[in-house]
Every structure is written in structure tokens, then in C-alpha cells.
Amino acid sequence: MDRRAAFFAIAAVVCAAVSPATETEIRWIPIAMAVGYAVLSVLSFLDAWSRHHDHNN
Amino acid sequence: MESVALWFVVLVALGFDFVNGFHDAANSIATVVSTRVLSPRLAVMWAAFFNFAAFLVFGTAVASTIAKDVVVQDVLSIGVIFAGLTGAIVWNLITFFLALPSSSSHALIGGMAGAAVAKGGFDVLISSGVGKIAVFIVLAPLLGLLLGFSLMVLMMWASHKYQKVERLNRFFRRGQLLSAAAYSLGHGGNDAQKTMGVILALLIAQGEVGPNAEVPLWVVLAAHSAIALGTLSGGWRFVKTMGSKLTRLQPAGGMAAETAAAITLFFVSARGIPVSTTHTITGAIVGTGSANRISAVRWEMARRVVWAWILTIPGAALVSAVTYGIVSAF
Numbered sequence: 488m489d490r491r492a493a494f495f496a497i498a499a500v501v502c503a504a505v506s507p508a509t510e511t512e513i514r515w516i517p518i519a520m521a522v523g524y525a526v527l528s529v530l531s532f533l534d535a536w537s538r539h540h541d542h543n544n
Numbered sequence: 545m546e547s548v549a550l551w552f553v554v555l556v557a558l559g560f561d562f563v564n565g566f567h568d569a570a571n572s573i574a575t576v577v578s579t580r581v582l583s584p585r586l587a588v589m590w591a592a593f594f595n596f597a598a599f600l601v602f603g604t605a606v607a608s609t610i611a612k613d614v615v616v617q618d619v620l621s622i623g624v625i626f627a628g629l630t631g632a633i634v635w636n637l638i639t640f641f642l643a644l645p646s647s648s649s650h651a652l653i654g655g656m657a658g659a660a661v662a663k664g665g666f667d668v669l670i671s672s673g674v675g676k677i678a679v680f681i682v683l684a685p686l687l688g689l690l691l692g693f694s695l696m697v698l699m700m701w702a703s704h705k706y707q708k709v710e711r712l713n714r715f716f717r718r719g720q721l722l723s724a725a726a727y728s729l730g731h732g733g734n735d736a737q738k739t740m741g742v743i744l745a746l747l748i749a750q751g752e753v754g755p756n757a758e759v760p761l762w763v764v765l766a767a768h769s770a771i772a773l774g775t776l777s778g779g780w781r782f783v784k785t786m787g788s789k790l791t792r793l794q795p796a797g798g799m800a801a802e803t804a805a806a807i808t809l810f811f812v813s814a815r816g817i818p819v820s821t822t823h824t825i826t827g828a829i830v831g832t833g834s835a836n837r838i839s840a841v842r843w844e845m846a847r848r849v850v851w852a853w854i855l856t857i858p859g860a861a862l863v864s865a866v867t868y869g870i871v872s873a874f
Binding site: 498501502505509513516523524 | 675676678679682683686687689690693694815834
């Protein structure tokens with residue numbers, strides 16, 4: 488797996504994990520961050536995959 | 545005698561604030577210096593001015609959290625606060641000489657908690673306040689990283705078809721002046737308030753002000769002056785670490801990193817959450833670096849930053865607990 492995608496995936500898990508410990512009023516922040524990191528992880532994976540694919544062709 | 549001790553510890557707290565500015569000066573100016581937007585001398589003056597001006601922008605919510613939400617007020621005494629400050633200062637000096645960009649804020653919180661626990665056991669910690677701080681120890685650098693990465697991608701996307709590279713660079717270099725100012729405001733706002741919180745706790749413990757008192761104006765002005773003076777005399781040792789050892793920044797990257805860190809610091813300061821300004825800008829720099837390519841980030845250096853992050857609270861707490869043991873013996 489692409490290193491950047493893996494890093495973002497771990498960051499998404501960390502943000503999701505700390506969200507229950509966050510004050511209710513601002514719990515949306517770690518949740519939004521987890522979603523953001525998850526999206527970036529998928530995009531990074533696709534970016535790396537397409538580069539690899541282009542390179543092989 | 546008590547009042548001499550009180551003023552002595554107030555001076556030590558302001559000394560910590562000065563060292564904080566000195567220690568963190570490079571965070572404020574590393575990107576503008578490494579991208580050659582300002583000379584080091586002008587950069588520190590720019591950062592120090594906005595460190596001081598921060599008192600006009602931010603309230604005292606962070607100070608209140610430090611004074612009232614970390615340890616129960618009954619345990620606070622001159623000895624505990626002195627030991628807490630000593631632990632934080634000693635830890636900052638150790639990491640300064642090792643050129644590790646550790647957090648002065650975590651050192652302060654670890655120091656206060658360590659000294660208080662040495663006096664009254666773990667029950668003196670206020671779980672809601674400590675929990676809020678602990679959550680943002682993790683979230684603040686990740687938020688800086690996410691914003692830094694997103695801003696950098698946005699800027700690259702918006703400017704990728706623009707042919708006049710020189711003009712574009714000039715725009716980003718000028719933009720960096722604003723982003724550095726915003727970051728220095730955020731730095732002054734969050735970090736100076738931690739010292740205000742310590743002094744407020746001390747004044748409450750000694751009965752100089754009531755338990756629900758706001759931070760007196762002289763404390764606000766003294767704390768901002770101390771951090772600004774510290775920044776003015778700031779150490780250069782970290783400039784290399786933050787500005788070039790983590791990743792090599794261009795003006796656009798510097799602007800994105802500082803803006804991302806400033807947004808994070810403005811938000812947490814408004815919510816009364818003390819965070820590490822060092823780790824926030826570190827996350828933002830790593831974020832902008834990894835927007836180019838992941839190999840642009842020097843992960844070995846980032847790993848050293850993470851180790852400093854993990855060790856700071858227990859390290860400062862241990863030094864403070866030992867200091868409290870010595871102080872209470874007299």
C-alpha cells in the first residue's frame with residue numbers, strides 16, 4: 488500500500504478513536520477529521536495506483 | 545516572607561514565558577527565514593510584535609483552563625507551582641540543548657500535574673480538564689497536518705496552469721508575511737495564556753484574588769511582554785529543524801503551513817484549549833510537504849519530533865515531582 492495512503496488511514500482511525508473522549512459540543516471536529524483523512528487515504532491510494540499503472544504501461 | 549515567595553514565583557513564571565518565546569521563536573519564523581522572505585533579524589521582530597499584539601485579539605479562556613481545570617485548587621501552593629515551573633524549564637533546557645522541538649506547553653502541563661500529584665496523589669487531577677487537553681495533544685497536530693495538506697493541494701490546483709512562476713512566487717512570499725503574522729498571533733494567544741493561567745492559579749492559591757476571578761490586566765500584559773521579549777532573543781537552533789530538516793519548503797508551502805497552523809490555534813484558543821504550538825506547526829509543515837510527495841518529508845526527523853512529543857509530559861512531570869520533594873523538605 489502507498490505510504491501516504493497508509494498514513495492517512497492511520498490518522499483517520501486515530502481521529503475516530505479519540506472522538507468519544509471529546510466534549511459533545513466539539514465532537515464533530517474529530518469526526519470530520521476522520522472523514523477527511525479517510526477520503527484523502529482513498530484519493531492517495533488511487534493516485535499512487537494510477538501512477539504505478541501508467542508507469543507499467 | 546510569603547509575599548516575597550509569591551513575587552519570586554511570578555517572576556519564575558514570566559521567566560518560563562520568556563524561555564517559551566525563546567524556545568518557540570524558530571517555529572514562528574522558520575518558514576519565513578528558510579524561504580528567504582525575511583532576514584532572521586526582521587523575522588523575529590515581526591513575530592515578537594504579533595506575539596505581543598495577541599492580547600488584543602484573544603480572551604483568557606486558555607488561562608482559565610490552566611488555572612482551574614487541570615488540578616484541584618486546594619492542592620495548589622507556592623511550592624507546587626514553583627516545582628511545576630522548574631520541571632517545565634529544566635525539561636525545555638534539556639530539549640533545547642538536544643535540538644529537539646519538544647513542546648513548552650506539554651512541559652508546563654506535565655510539570656504542574658507532576659508536582660500536584662507528588663503532593664496530593666492522582667486524585668488531584670481533574671479528569672475532564674486533563675482529558676480535554678489530552679485529546680487535543682493528539683488532534684492539534686493532526687488538524688494542522690490535514691489543513692496544511694488541503695491548503696497546499698488547493699494552492700497547487702489553483703495555480704498549476706499559471707505560467708508566470710516568478711510572479712506567483714512573489715505573491716506567495718508576500719502572503720507569507722501575513723501567514724507568519726497570523727501564526728505569531730495564534731502562538732502568542734495560546735502560549736502567553738498558559739503563563740497567565742499559572743500566575744492566576746498562584747494568585748488564587750495565595751488568596752490575592754477570588755477563586756472565580758478573571759486574569760488581572762497586569763498579568764495579561766506581563767505575560768505577552770515576556771513571550772514577545774523571548775521571541776526577540778530567540779534561539780536559532782530550531783530554525784534548521786523546523787524549516788528544512790522536516791521538509792524543504794518553498795514560499796507557497798510556508799504560507800500554507802503557517803495559515804493551517806494559525807487556523808488551528810485560533811480555533812483552540814477560542815475554545816480555551818491549551819495546545820502545543822510547536823506540534824501544530826510541525827503537523828502543518830509535514831502536511832504541506834506530503835502534498836508534494838510523501839518522500840519530501842524527512843521521516844527520521846519527524847520521528848524524533850514524535851519521540852519528544854511522547855517523552856515531554858512524563859519527563860517534565862518527573863523533574864517537577866523530584867523538585868517538589870526537595871522544596872517540601874525545607
